[in-house]
Amino acid sequence: MSGTLVVVATPIGNLGDLSPRAAEALCSADLVLAEDTRRTGRLLQHVGSGAPQRSLHEHNERERIGDVLEQLRAGARIALVSDAGTPTVSDPGYRLLAACAEAELAIEVVPGPSAALAALVLAALPTDRVAFEGFLPRKGAARRGRLAELTGEPRTMVLFVSPHRAAADLADLAGALGPQRPAALTRELTKLHEQVVRAPLGVLAERVADDGVRGEVTLVVAGAPASVPEPVGEDALVARVQALLATGMAKKAAIAEVATSAGVPKKVVYQAVVDAGS
Structure with a gap:
């Protein structure tokens, strides 16, 4: 009987958030497949788990998949974690998850902490429709293209921001989406120095440019406002009706x-036509 890959969400700062x-699942x-075995080792020690670890990160994931699938087919129960939050x-x-699904191997998820969801709640912006954007491309055409796409995005957007690129990211977002676009910058979520700053993008960009930012940063940006059609005057309404009548x-x-x-x-159109004697 095959085993199970268990995807485990881990704390994003406060160990008390581990369910x-x-x-x-960790015990x-x-x-345990860990992004950083040293960091996860401290978490395992905290819960009293003696489970062995193996690294699985962006540089070795492809080469590790085959071996993990073999262990799962042999009946192993393997936990997958990232450094923080939901893998x-x-x-x-x-x-790895896609390979397990294709091989029809069992996958479970243990839900829990997520910086994206925590920031979204704290931002106090609409949550009925949300777009998770992760990190912006670093430079070049990919970055310009993504910013152009976000300009008209109507959903509330959640982005991860690296502290050393925060000033550039906020400046470019303010330039593309407009400095008055409502936003919320959150940092060090669930930690002792958790901070939420709700302000227009332009204000956030200036503040970060002047003071910098430290720690883990998640940015939430309001979606593009719905376009309001320009009002059409009575003369224009009548002219449109007359043009259609001519056809x-x-x-x-x-x-x-x-x-x-x-x-x-x-x-309204009918009355305009009557008043014009058409």
Whole structure:
């Protein structure tokens, strides 16, 4: 009988956020796949787990997959963790999970801490529709293209920001999305010096440029506001109706068409036509 890959979310700062189920998964695992074995070693020691570790990070994930699949087929219960938060969310592990799914091997998830979700809640911005963007591309056409895509994104956006690139990221976002776009910069979530600064992008960009920023940073940015159509004057409404009438369209149908395209009630267009004597 094949084993199971257990994806375990780990604390993003406060060890008290590790759930009992997560602790049990780490203690009962035959092997723990860790992004940084030194960091995870401290977590294992905290929960009293003697499970052996093996590294799995962005530089060796591909070459490790075959061996992990063999162990799973042999019945091993293997826990996958990242340095902090939920694995595969801008962290290694996606390729391994995809390989396990393709091989029809069992996968479980032990949900828990996530910097993206914590920041989204603290930002106090709309959460009904959300776009997780992870890290911006560092430079070049990829970066310019991503910023152009985000300009019209209507959903609230969540981005991870490296402290040493925070000034450039915020400046470029303010330039692309506008300095008045509402945003929230969160840092050191769940830790002693947790901080949330809610301000327009331009203000955040200036503050970080002047003072810098330290620690783990997650940025939440409001989506693009819905475009409001320019109001159409009565003369323009009448002109549109007359243009449609000239094509042979019936007056009732022409009024309905103009009303729909202008975003106004049909009675408004009708009254404009009557007042113009058309």
